[in-house]
Amino acid sequence: xxxxxxxxxxxxxxxxxxxxxxxxxxxxxxxxxxxxxxxxxxxxxxxxxxxxxxxxxxxxxxxxxxxxxxxxxxxxxxxxxxxxxxxxxxxxxxxxxxxxxxxxxxxxxxxxxxxxxxxxxxxxxxxxxxxxxxxxxxxxxxxxxxxxxxxxxxxxxxxxxxxxxx
Numbered sequence: 001x002x003x004x005x006x007x008x009x010x011x012x013x014x015x016x017x018x019x020x021x022x023x024x025x026x027x028x029x030x031x032x033x034x035x036x037x038x039x040x041x042x043x044x045x046x047x048x049x050x051x052x053x054x055x056x057x058x059x060x061x062x063x064x065x066x067x068x069x070x071x072x073x074x075x076x077x078x079x080x081x082x083x084x085x086x087x088x089x090x091x092x093x094x095x096x097x098x099x100x101x102x103x104x105x106x107x108x109x110x111x112x113x114x115x116x117x118x119x120x121x122x123x124x125x126x127x128x129x130x131x132x133x134x135x136x137x138x139x140x141x142x143x144x145x146x147x148x149x150x151x152x153x154x155x156x157x158x159x160x161x162x163x164x165x166x
Contacts, residue, residue, distance in 0.1 A: 049073055106136060 050058075055066035109132040116125035 048076070102136070102139065106132065 050069065055069060058065040058069065059067075109128065113125045113129045113132070116122075116128060
């Protein structure tokens, strides 16, 4: 009969039993054979931070490892927010430039329409005005449609980004 600390050889496989905590194992000896019932526990978590118990275990193995893991998580989170904020600011600047340029082009177009009308080129003035109006509306409407598509494809990420910016 094998004690709890001995190696048991069955055919070609050997099992080494170590003393188990009483709350997870029930050693039993029946008919000259030793058997141990063991409760197995698995941990899983989602996200980038391990459970506090796991951090404590890391600290026991490598002193200060838990703190390093938390600091790394904080630095990565801060970096991700900064990158997203920079992206939002760049996008806002790009949109602002596009609006200013579009506004200037519309003003130039209206000035051209006015000058053409003043010099009795009414037909050309109307053609320029209609072309200007159609191009501005097309740009506005296509931009609105593209923004809606982008939001739908991102699954609402735009709302999170707005919260980060505020």
